[in-house]
Amino acid sequence: MPIWASINFQDSASPGMEQLIFFHDFTMIILTLITVMVGLNMLFICGYKLTNRVLLQEQSIEVMWTVLPVVILLSIALPSLKALYLLDDPFNPNLTVKAVGHQWYWSYEYSDFPNIEFDSYMLPEESSNFMARLLETDNSLVLPSLSQIRVIVTGSDVIHSWAVPSLGVKADAVPGRLNQVMMFISRCGVFYGQCSEICGANHSFMPIKVEVVPMPYFINWALVSN
Ligand code: CUA
Numbered sequence: 001m002p003i004w005a006s007i008n009f010q011d012s013a014s015p016g017m018e019q020l021i022f023f024h025d026f027t028m029i030i031l032t033l034i035t036v037m038v039g040l041n042m043l044f045i046c047g048y049k050l051t052n053r054v055l056l057q058e059q060s061i062e063v064m065w066t067v068l069p070v071v072i073l074l075s076i077a078l079p080s081l082k083a084l085y086l087l088d089d090p091f092n093p094n095l096t097v098k099a100v101g102h103q104w105y106w107s108y109e110y111s112d113f114p115n116i117e118f119d120s121y122m123l124p125e126e127s128s129n130f131m132a133r134l135l136e137t138d139n140s141l142v143l144p145s146l147s148q149i150r151v152i153v154t155g156s157d158v159i160h161s162w163a164v165p166s167l168g169v170k171a172d173a174v175p176g177r178l179n180q181v182m183m184f185i186s187r188c189g190v191f192y193g194q195c196s197e198i199c200g201a202n203h204s205f206m207p208i209k210v211e212v213v214p215m216p217y218f219i220n221w222a223l224v225s226n
């Protein structure tokens with residue numbers, strides 16, 4: 001759940017998001033080092049004219065500033081590709097759900113159960129079980145923890161985007177096209193997300209609420225709802 005005035009990511013609830021947070025922190029270190037080094041160098045050049053000779057006419061320094069960026073870029077590209085392919089890994093899912101974006105609400109279908117499908121509208125602030133402004137829904141997506149879940153995402157009218165930050169998941173919901181995201185949710189809880197593609201007047205008012213429960217509870221819920 002987002003926290004007011006927070007500058008970090010939301011607490012991660014999936015191995016994929018952990019990878020992404022690690023990659024963000026790692027890249028941030030490199031970025032900070034480069035900024036500091038280039039900044040100091042510029043200050044130095046402002047003060048001393050003789051740097052010109054060392055920095056511009058020496059053969060070895062030229063080799064260095066060609067090779068060093070290549071090494072730095074490679075060290076960013078490799079973990080990036082690793083995270084990308086891990087997130088995209090098409091393992092065998094235990095459960096498949098379909099999220100359809102509409103103007104302006106989400107609807108969910110559980111393809112493994114014949115009769116579970118429902119719409120999910122935002123709850124207004126006045127409603128009784130209100131928790132978070134612009135994030136609460138009347139029906140939330142219920143999912144089991146510790147299992148491989150596939151979410152099929154599509155749109156029915158315009159492009160929406162199904163995104164839950166704590167789960168490290170974001171997929172465009174494009175009409176006439178199925179996108180899929182894989183997720184493994186490592187703990188129980190309630191996770192919030194929002195439509196992340198400008199889709200019209202009520203773009204801000206079609207939140208995503210995921211309730212994650214242990215598998216036996218989920219099966220129970222599915223049997224009751226079916
Ligand atoms: Cu749907 Cu933005």
